[in-house]
């Protein structure tokens with residue numbers, strides 16, 4: 001079974017973004033970029049399907065391909081995935097922002113060329129927080145989907161996936177090929193070892209452009225302005241539970 | 255302009271999120287219809303008809319819609335869109351799961367987690383865990399939005415819309431429901447609760463989490479939430495997680511117990527009216543956004559708070 005994992009390069013989750021004073025966007029210059037945490041979980045799961053572990057039989061996956069759409073530096077994100085254990089990479093080079101719909105269209109073309117049996121994506125990218133690409137891709141391919149996965153069990157021709165939903169957990173069977181998107185509890189990604197980071201440098205990465213797949217990445221949505229969120233006015237420290245209850249009464253919330 | 259709102263419901267009751275999304279739809283201007291897709295969902299359809307400002311309720315009923323899964327919802331909604339200019343889903347797990355499928359089929363770029371409607375084409379949404387707010391223009395012929403319900407007031411009751419039935423999709427579909435484990439609780443639902451008590455890693459175990467927080471929640475009539483750390487460690491179930499990648503809540507009172515206040519957590523609760531933080535580290539970032547901070551060990555502070563609440567007649 002071949003598994004494709006789309007991975008996105010995003011601002012490191014430990015960092016707080018700065019809004020440009022003129023409202024034209026966010027300032028990412030000189031800030032550390034990392035693999036989107038949900039994508040890292042997706043790579044880890046795919047690699048476990050290959051190596052065995054996390055409930056998967058060894059060689060359940062025969063090949064794991066990491067694909068990213070983004071600038072030249074998205075190579076680093078792919079190398080990240082290769083260091084975890086993916087076999088090869090595909091970079092679709094696109095400068096500037098590519099909207100989820102265009103990302104999904106490019107991924108669809110990649111899938112038509114590569115014919116994976118399973119595609120595992122992150123449930124959301126922590127920069128744009130769209131939570132769209134996996135579902136859009138599933139619709140474009142007319143594939144079934146299981147989003148927000150906390151457990152994946154592979155069987156012949158299908159996967160049983162447990163999903164984190166608002167009321168608790170839901171389990172589905174999806175016929176393969178299928179789209180799965182990851183939630184936080186699916187696994188805990190490993191730290192790539194130094195030898196594996198070195199090995200990753202030698203793994204092949206194919207470089208393409210959106211035009212190779214005939215996808216127009218012109219944005220549909222125009223960002224008019226980017227602003228700082230409203231600040232909460234500073235609060236106070238109370239000295240005791242009694243004072244706290246007094247304040248809450250004054251505030252009218254009890 | 256005609257707008258379709260996809261109802262959040264459990265076949266019997268329409269959830270409050272629906273009323274809030276109706277308000278967002280009304281802010282776009284035009285006629286607002288509500289779609290109730292489910293199985294034996296007549297009661298929910300009747301409830302939706304009472305939402306103020308709704309023109310008509312579309313009720314699709316059938317086995318394929320029992321669990322409101324993404325594929326059948328796509329099959330149902332995409333053809334309906336010939337009669338609508340926009341479709342709005344609540345940003346619930348059901349809405350987030352289905353909306354992008356509809357958008358992709360319509361060749362539309364979706365706007366996720368909308369928190370403001372400035373006009374029929376101008377919308378506001380957070381990015382980067384709410385650390386930046388973008389105003390965007392969407393001039394696509396059809397619009398697909400997921401709406402953050404907590405950002406809108408609920409539309410009132412007292413409407414009397416007509417209910418029209420529409421056929422459920424026949425299937426078969428390539429995904430099948432197997433089972434579910436839904437939390438049963440007499441407490442209010444987390445995203446709709448007026449008060450929320452949340453616990454973090456400090457609680458240390460599932461037993462302690464419930465021993466300390468459940469009585470406080472019950473006293474306040476509050477829902478219980480948690481940080482990711484508490485959920486990952488198994489102190490609380492996944493559906494308790496508040497934050498950027500969990501649930502967004504905006505209650506009148508949010509009490510954070512033993513939560514440090516990471517940006518990912520703040521993204522899910524910083525629009526609460528009054529925030530209380532109990533944390534033994536006076537440097538914890540949660541104090542930067544808390545209205546009332548109590549620097550104390552929860553082990554003594556929570557019982558004291560319980561006593562003071564009792565004294566105050568709560």
Ligand SMILES: Cc1cc2nc3c(=O)[nH]c(=O)nc-3n(C[C@H](O)[C@H](O)[C@H](O)COP(=O)(O)OP(=O)(O)OC[C@H]3O[C@@H](n4cnc5c(N)ncnc54)[C@H](O)[C@@H]3O)c2cc1C
Nearest residue numbers: 006007068069097121122124125128129130131132133219
């Ligand atoms: C500040 C800011 C300004 C923006 N301005 C514009 C603008 O002016 N014009 C415009 O068109 N768009 C703009 N965008 C949109 C943004 O670039 C895209 O929406 C975003 O790249 C894709 O959405 P997402 O990552 O949130 O997708 P999600 O649906 O949240 O991502 C889910 C999963 O899809 C996969 N995935 C997503 N993107 C990629 C990728 N590039 N490569 C490989 N896999 C991927 C990953 O597995 C990921 O975990 C802006 C975004 C931001 C944050």
Ligand SMILES: Cc1cc2nc3c(=O)[nH]c(=O)nc-3n(C[C@H](O)[C@H](O)[C@H](O)COP(=O)(O)OP(=O)(O)OC[C@H]3O[C@@H](n4cnc5c(N)ncnc54)[C@H](O)[C@@H]3O)c2cc1C
Nearest residue numbers: 454455456481482483497498499500512514518519534552
């Ligand atoms: C991709 C991604 C998504 C994420 N999404 C979310 C999300 O949606 N929601 C979320 O919450 N987090 C999320 N996180 C995690 C987030 O970054 C933090 O790790 C998490 O919120 C920390 O939880 P915490 O505050 O309970 O734990 P900690 O940060 O460990 O804080 C525990 C606090 O308890 C205090 N404490 C300890 N003992 C006591 C005591 N006896 N009495 C009183 N106080 C005490 C400590 O001083 C400390 O401040 C996400 C992270 C990533 C990478």
